[in-house]
Amino acid sequence: MAVGWLWGGWGDCGDLHAPARAAVSLAPMTLAARDILELREAFPALARRRNGKPPIYLNNTCMTLRPRVVIDALRRYYEEFPTCGGGRSEGAQKLDNWFQDELRVYEVAAREAAGRLIGASSADEVVWTRNSSEALNIVAHGLRLEPGDEILGSEREHNSNLVPWLEAERRLRERSGDPELVVRRFFELDADGDFDLERALAAITPNTRVLALGHASNLDGTVIPAAAIRALADRVHAVGGVLVLDAAQSVPHRRVDVEELGVDFLAYSLHKMCGPSGMGVLWGRYALLEQLDPFIVGGDTIADTWQDRVDYKRPPGRFEAGLQDYAGMVGAAAAIDYITETVGYDTIRAQELALNTHLTERLAPLQCDHFWLLGPEDPARRGGVLTMSSPSGALINAIERIGDEEANVMVRRGMFCVNAYLHRRFDRLGSSKNNLRASVYFYNTLEECDVFADIVERVVKSPLDHFDDE
Amino acid sequence: MAVSNPVRRYYAEEIFARMGRETAPANFLPFDEPPTGKAAVEGCLGGGKNITEFTVLGDATVLRDVRISCGLCNPAMYVAADIVVDWARGRSPVEILAVDPLDVAQLAPFFQALDPRVWPDDAREKFQYALVGVQNAVRDQQGEPMIPSPEFDEPTAKDWADPDR
Numbered sequence: 192m193a194v195g196w197l198w199g200g201w202g203d204c205g206d207l208h209a210p211a212r213a214a215v216s217l218a219p220m221t222l223a224a225r226d227i228l229e230l231r232e233a234f235p236a237l238a239r240r241r242n243g244k245p246p247i248y249l250n251n252t253c254m255t256l257r258p259r260v261v262i263d264a265l266r267r268y269y270e271e272f273p274t275c276g277g278g279r280s281e282g283a284q285k286l287d288n289w290f291q292d293e294l295r296v297y298e299v300a301a302r303e304a305a306g307r308l309i310g311a312s313s314a315d316e317v318v319w320t321r322n323s324s325e326a327l328n329i330v331a332h333g334l335r336l337e338p339g340d341e342i343l344g345s346e347r348e349h350n351s352n353l354v355p356w357l358e359a360e361r362r363l364r365e366r367s368g369d370p371e372l373v374v375r376r377f378f379e380l381d382a383d384g385d386f387d388l389e390r391a392l393a394a395i396t397p398n399t400r401v402l403a404l405g406h407a408s409n410l411d412g413t414v415i416p417a418a419a420i421r422a423l424a425d426r427v428h429a430v431g432g433v434l435v436l437d438a439a440q441s442v443p444h445r446r447v448d449v450e451e452l453g454v455d456f457l458a459y460s461l462h463k464m465c466g467p468s469g470m471g472v473l474w475g476r477y478a479l480l481e482q483l484d485p486f487i488v489g490g491d492t493i494a495d496t497w498q499d500r501v502d503y504k505r506p507p508g509r510f511e512a513g514l515q516d517y518a519g520m521v522g523a524a525a526a527i528d529y530i531t532e533t534v535g536y537d538t539i540r541a542q543e544l545a546l547n548t549h550l551t552e553r554l555a556p557l558q559c560d561h562f563w564l565l566g567p568e569d570p571a572r573r574g575g576v577l578t579m580s581s582p583s584g585a586l587i588n589a590i591e592r593i594g595d596e597e598a599n600v601m602v603r604r605g606m607f608c609v610n611a612y613l614h615r616r617f618d619r620l621g622s623s624k625n626n627l628r629a630s631v632y633f634y635n636t637l638e639e640c641d642v643f644a645d646i647v648e649r650v651v652k653s654p655l656d657h658f659d660d661e
Numbered sequence: 662m663a664v665s666n667p668v669r670r671y672y673a674e675e676i677f678a679r680m681g682r683e684t685a686p687a688n689f690l691p692f693d694e695p696p697t698g699k700a701a702v703e704g705c706l707g708g709g710k711n712i713t714e715f716t717v718l719g720d721a722t723v724l725r726d727v728r729i730s731c732g733l734c735n736p737a738m739y740v741a742a743d744i745v746v747d748w749a750r751g752r753s754p755v756e757i758l759a760v761d762p763l764d765v766a767q768l769a770p771f772f773q774a775l776d777p778r779v780w781p782d783d784a785r786e787k788f789q790y791a792l793v794g795v796q797n798a799v800r801d802q803q804g805e806p807m808i809p810s811p812e813f814d815e816p817t818a819k820d821w822a823d824p825d826r
Contacts, residue, residue: 560681582680585672588734605732621685624732655673658664658736 224636227542230534231634233258247600247639252409252440252576252607252630254462257526260533261465264525268294268518276517277491294517301524302507305472308527309438309457310448316480318473318507319515323439324351326458326473327403329510330435331355333483338367340400342375345391347384347410347612351458352403352437383567384411388419395426402427406447407440410609410628411566412547412576414441417452424453433479439463439471443632444543444574446536455479461519466526470519473510480506487512539633543575546631546640550577553644561586562651565626575631578607579647580617584625589650589657591627598642603628664736665781672736676743688746689729692718696728698802702794702810713742715794717802723753727795737816741787744774745795754799762789762796763811765821772821780821789813 231237234256239246248256274290276298302314311317320326332355336342340363342356360374378394381387395402402423407414424434433455441447443464449457456479461470475483485492485503489512494502503509530539547570554577555564565578581587587604594600604627606613617623629643650657664672679686696716703712713731717724727746731738748770749757760767771788772780790810797807 561677563682582682582685583677584732584734585677585736585739587732618691618730620683621680621689622682624730626732655669655677658669658672 226538227634227636231636233260233533234634235259235262237634241599244599247594247598247642249629249631249635249639249643250601250603251632251635252412252463252628253603254468255443255465255632256634257465257467258529258533260529261467261522261525265467265518265522268297268521272297274517275514276520277514297521297524298517301520304524304527306474308447308531309442309459309472309474310450311474312450313477315505315507316474316477318475318480318510319520320458320471320473320510321469321516322351322462322471323437323458323460324355324471326456326471327352327435327437328355329473329486330456330458330475330483331359331403332486334359334401334433335482335484336363336374336400338363338369338372339398340374341396341398342401342403343394343399344375344377344403345386345405346377346379346615347408347609348377348403348405349409349437349439350608350610351439352405352435353611356401356403384408384565385413385567385572386415386419388422391419391423392426395423395430395432397430399427399430399432401433401435403435403437405437405440407438407444407574408566408609409440409576410607410612410626411578412440412574412630413566413572414445414574417448420452420454424455428453440574443530444536444539449474461523461526464526464530467516467519467522470516470523475506477506480510483510485509485512489513491515534633542633542635543631544571546635546637547573547575547577549637550629550631550640550644553640554579554647557648557651559651561654576628577630578626578628580622580626582620582622582625583654585658586650586654587625587627589654590647593650593657594643594646598646600643600646602643603630665779665783667776667779667781668737668740668784671740671743671775676736676739686743688727688743691730692716692726692728694718696798698798698800700794700797700801700807702790702797713738713791713794715742715746715791715798717749717795717798719754719799719802721754721803723751724749724757724799726750727798735787737783737787738790740775741771741784741791742794744771745788745791747774749795754803757799758796760792760796762792762813768792778822780823781816782819782821783816785819785821786813786816 236256237245272290272293274294276294302317306314306317336359342359344352344356356375363374364370364372376394378390404415427434435456436454438447438457438459442459456475459472462468492503492509492512494504551570558564561583562579562581565580566573591602591604594602606624607628613623676686697718699714699716701712701714713729716728718726727749729742729746765785768785768788775784790813793810800807
């Protein structure tokens with residue numbers, strides 16, 4: 192099996208004269224500083240200070256910061272029409288009362304915005320969820336799979352796009368009475384972790400009923416090209432399967448169009464794109480949503496009930512059990528508008544590329560036997576993500592600790608919910624758990640990247656000097 | 662607190678120097694076969710995801726091998742785990758379970774392996790956690806219930822080898 196570390200030769204840590212592979216070519220210029228400053232002023236969290244220093248937030252792959260316009264939208268719900276919504280997709284134009292009528296305007300607009308963002312043909316194809324994980328669980332529980340069906344994914348699926356399918360496998364094993372039944376299979380990625388279309392296509396069999404893929408990796412930022420997803424969708428459709436796309440790490444950073452991609456289900460999260468925490472979306476082709484069994488049921492999912500039976504609503508209502516996060520919907524609409532209209536995907540892409548190129552140029556030359564970067568060499572293939580790895584957890588911890596204590600740097604350490612991939616590739620080398628990820632978004636600056644890079648450089652050049660006070 | 666000199670030396674020479682892209686100290690590599698027992702302790706940074714996992718290969722008479730798996734953050738935990746699994750390898754389950762992790766005197770073999778002259782307290786605390794981890798892995802192998810890890814005293818600058826302590 193190929194080993195997925197990065198490129199180039201390496202020397203001993205602390206050897207400043209060790210030959211380092213030439214840094215990648217210069218990136219496009221970052222946005223004008225004044226433009227970034229203007230954007231940053233919209234984020235109250237960036238105005239905070241600890242020990243006289245601002246936050247340096249480089250954990251955007253997990254969750255982004257929120258601009259004032261989204262916070263105001265959340266407050267608007269609670270201050271102006273804090274009531275229960277509902278009546279979704281039931282054709283009701285007039286609800287019960289003043290507040291509900293006002294809320295409904297925002298509810299409808301939010302669902303339309305969430306669908307329009309990804310090219311959905313109808314707002315009724317949009318199901319509100321708490322996050323991408325819940326969205327993927329709805330699909331994994333709702334599809335009517337049979338023993339003999341196969342579920343396919345890559346070797347590097349996020350736990351949110353792995354565990355629901357492992358549970359589906361477990362259920363099918365129980366139904367079949369065969370404890371050895373293999374339902375989920377996976378295909379390998381390239382040695383550097385990049386996607387390989389030929390391997391993926393070759394893994395699809397006549398039994399493939401589900402191809403569940405992460406669009407962009409939260410580990411190293413690599414993205415499956417649109418043409419590749421289209422080709423996979425065509426192939427899986429030809430054998431009677433569906434393509435489920437975990438777009439949690441792509442929709443916040445690039446334009447995604449479900450029709451262009453040809454996918455059948457798609458999940459994304461608003462809290463990764465300046466939206467409210469705990470708001471996500473499941474999109475599905477309407478005919479498929481209608482075939483999907485509801486997962487969490489109860490109030491608001493039903494058309495009617497009797498003592499011995501239930502009639503469910505049509506989608507999306509049948510998937511939205513109980514009272515919903517109406518403030519989150521209002522905030523979601525504000526976030527989508529902010530990302531697409533105020534900031535723009537072109538700005539996001541340009542800034543991420545500039546920042547990640549700069550970070551890569553700073554950190555790639557530091558690679559040595561105790562420190563390296565994961566993923567492809569070219570930062571243009573890694574979005575806004577740069578992940579470091581080491582056999583020494585103490586080294587990784589020292590970077591994180593010093594960054595937090597000295598400069599308010601916020602990054603993420605660990606296995607980033609891709610445990611299965613890291614175990615498979617790196618357990619035998621003893622380094623699967625020692626990773627540190629810096630992930631940028633459009634509001635980050637070159638100066639912030641330099642502060643972080645300075646700390647990494649200091650620790651990597653003399654790692655044994657930084658292990659105190661753990 | 663500062664990492665003690667014996668821990669720092671052991672970590673630098675016996676562990677860090679042996680780590681690389683293609684290798685790690687043998688105690689930190691997984692088995693090629695399923696373990697017969699495993700257990701975890703939260704000792705290195707006090708909870709959260711800082712969990713050290715111990716796996717064992719053996720039977721009712723002898724522990725053939727013991728390994729460590731963790732994103733270890735603390736040099737003292739690396740050191741203590743390395744020393745404790747070296748000690749446990751080849752011993753019987755009865756012998757391993759007989760050691761009381763709360764009795765510092767019984768930790769003497771571990772301190773001796775670290776540095777006969779100075780018995781630093783940062784190593785003491787991690788020895789205790791590592792011992793509980795290995796013992797629970799043995800209990801798991803034996804089909805016995807694991808015991809919850811005691812709350813060991815926070816490390817100080819104390820030297821347990823100093824008779825005037």
